[in-house]
Structure formats: C-alpha cells, structure tokens
Amino acid sequence: MLEKEEKTSRKIQYSCYVSRSREGEQFVQDHVFSYQISGSITMSDGQKTYLFNPGDFRLNKRNHLVKFVKQPPEHGEFKTVSVYLDQETLRDVSMEYNYKAEKQQHGDAVVLLKPEALYQHYMNSLAPYDALTLPGNDKLIALKLREAVLILLQTAPELKDVLFDFSDPGKIDLEAFMHKNFHFNVELKRFAYLTGRSLATFKRDFEKIFHVSPSRWLQQRRLQEAHYLIKEKGVAPAEVYMEVGFQDLSHFSFAFKKMYGMAPSRI
Template sequence: MSKEIVYSCYVNRSREGEQFVPVHVFSYQIAGAITFNDGQRTQTFDEGTFRFCRRNKLLKFFKQPPENGEFKTISVYLDETTLRNFSMEYGYTADKQVDSETVMELKPHPLLQSYVTSLQPYEKLNEPDNDNLSALKLKEAILILLKVNPALKNILFDFTEPGKIDLEAFMQQNYHFNVEIKRFAYLTGRSLATFKRDFEKIFHTSPSRWLQQKRLQEAYYLIKEKGRKISDVYLEVGFEDLSHFSFAFKKTFGVAPSTLV
C-alpha cells in the first residue's frame, strides 16, 4: 500500500493517544468509531462517516472498535509537495486564509463513497512500481474534495507557515499535548530560541518546568476533586509514562497520587 493511502485496523481493543497532524488528511470510517479532541472541541466519527483533518494541528484521539469486531479506517495523506504540484497543474490557489475546525465532517456524497470503494485494491499495492497509480488516486481525491466541498480550496492550497500568535493563550490551551518544545515553538510561529526567550518573559520559568508543573496541577485537581482514575489522568494531562508521572507527582506534592483516591 502507498504510504499516502493507509488502512488502520485494530482488533477488539481500544486505543488512545495524541498526534501532531503535519499534513492534510482525508479519511473514511469503515468500522468502529474515533473521537478527537483538539483542546477546544470533542468530535466523534462513527462508521460510514467522512472527515478532513487540517495540517499543523494537535489532536488527541480515542479509537473504539465495534463490539466483537475490528476498528477500520482508510486515510489519504495530502502532503504539501502533492498539493503544490496539483496547484501548478490545475491552477488552483487560495484566495484567503480561513479559520475552520481542526477536523471537519464531510457530508456523504456519491463521489466520496465511490472513491473510497475504489481504494480497496490499493490495500495490496505496496510495491514501488505502483507509485504512479497511487499518485493518480491522490489527484482524484483532491479533485473530488474540491467538487463536493469547494471551500476546501482555501485550506488545501494555503501553504503559509504558522504565524506568530499569542504564546500565553496557546500554551494555556495546549499544555496537555505531549509534544516536543520545538513543536510548540513552530505552532506559535517562532524559532526555538525565540520561543524560549518569549516564554520566560511571560511565565518567568523555562517551558519544560512550566509544562510539568501545569500538568501536575491539573492532574491533582482531576484526581482529588473530580475522582478521576490515575490511569486515565496521566495520559490526559500530557505524561506518556505512569511511573514518571507518579515520581514527579510525589516529588511536587509530597504524596503519591494513589493517596488522593
């Protein structure tokens, strides 16, 4: 299968995690459901739904297979090179920058349905000599998306990098995403050095120290006041390892998180 056309399949188990979305992604939910949270909004996409994820976004996800079945989705990744080549070939350009949802639900359409059906054979086409076929399917996806949702033109062909934004507001909203400092810098329109300098002017501490304290404070509140499970909370606030979370929690508050339950 082409690396731009990807089937995901999980058997009888839920999966959760988070990711930075570096390219636009068009997806179809074949079976099961997936829930996204971008820090502002939670959305669930059930079997038979189409969606479009914007590039340069942070997302948490929860994948839920159907009862006694498999979670299945197919995704088409539309990278910048593909879109720039398409723009030159077909003359599409963005007229303006638009602010839309991180994940957009696309209304069902016969063209979308026939397209995802046509992708089924590509699950087996992962040899290098099928690259030209995959490239044609990517072009087809873009043409169909523009046909069924013309407003996507201003998103697909906007090649600008993230501009300099309000760092404090962004960090307060996104601290619970477990991504590298350089990713936060990029998303706020700054070099890593400028990000660290601006950050310390605002918060009077380093990004890594602030992030850990902010995440631990939120975890304390969720466990103590909301009665949440430790096994859920540590991931939710941006820790990737339970033992590291427990160690940092006890070092900060003087007690293990389990004593709050």
C-alpha cells in the same frame, strides 16, 4: 487483545484494531482525508470534541494538535482508511489547475464531510490495500492522491481555501496558546512552530512570560491539572496521566509524588 498491523504506503494508510480502545495524540502535519469503515473515533483539539461513526468521511486540517480514542464495535474491529494530502501534491495540483487560496480559513481542526457517492467510490477504489503498499507503486499512489484532491474540490469547492493555503502559522499569543495546549505531549519544536517562532525565539519568549523554562513549566502545569482532576473530579491516575500530557504512568507517578509528597493513588 492484540492490535492488528497497520498497513501503510506512507500516503495511504489502512488501520485495523481489535483492542478495546486505543488512545493517542498527534501533530497533524498534512491534511488527511479519512473514511470510517467500522468502529468509532473521538477526536479533540483541546477546545472541541468530534465523534465519527461508520460511514463518516472527514478531513483533518494540517497544523493542528489532536487527541484521539479509537473504539472498535463490540466483538468487532476498528477500521479506517486515511489519505495524506502532502504539500508537494497540493502544490502540483495548484500549479496545474491554477487553484489558489483567496483567504485564510480558521475554525474547526476536523471537518465532517457531507456523504457523497464520489467519496464512497473513491474509497472503494483503494480496497486492494496490499497491492498499493508494494514497492514500485509510487506513481499509482501519486495518482490516487491527486484524484482525492480533485474529488474534494468538486464536492466541496469551499475547501480550496483550506487545501491551497501553504502559509506557515503566524506569530500568535504564546501565553494563551500554551494554557490551551499544555496537555499535548509533543516536542517543543512543534509548540514553537505552531506559535510562529523558531525554537530559540520560542524559548526566549517563553521565559520572559513565565519566568521558567518551557519543560519545567509544562511538567508543573500538567501535574497541577492532574491533581485537580484526581482530587476534584475523581478521575483515576491510570486515566489521567495521558490526558494531561505524560507519556507513561510510571514517569507521571514519580513526578507527581515529587511535587505533592504522595503518590497520585493516595489523593
């Protein structure tokens, strides 16, 4: 079945899918406040898996890598609305109301928010999605973003330390990070940023540790994981390639055959 259009105002997005399932992954650059209208979504940050069902509210924290699978209900549609809380909006709210993060918050990449009437009323107010996406509504959208921030702070004050932490990721253990996140298909500059390095420093540090370029190591590591999943776990190649970080099946099959001397379907 065909995928329906995703309507967006860049900051407020309404997604509707009728395909059986839709897989993907992304680098979450901004905090995202979402409401699951129908269907379910499964998310994974590489360590933990999260499942959200109709009626659930969630907050995706910024600066995280996330894989997702969107699943519509039987004979129905997957629907969700998401509000992107950009850094400029949060800085404005911070200055106006004197909100400041008191300590860095670590932990889950995605937070299941407790059901609140204010959340439901707010999401209902976004119902005229088409009107919000029309040109000239920038001020209205900016107002709705600020409203979302203030509602989150009123219902979950502890989120202050999450929303108003404007620091960039600090320099961390590159080797451990790459072994944990190699299966995310993102640009090297994203890996560099999340490990607290410039791209040049990332490449230099990487080659000191692994004695090979990042691109070559990533391909080899992904293929090794794919070989293990196919041979030991019985996972089909058509299901494995995206899971280990390849963008398309044909490229995966070509690289796999080159490394192992046979097509993945022959393992």
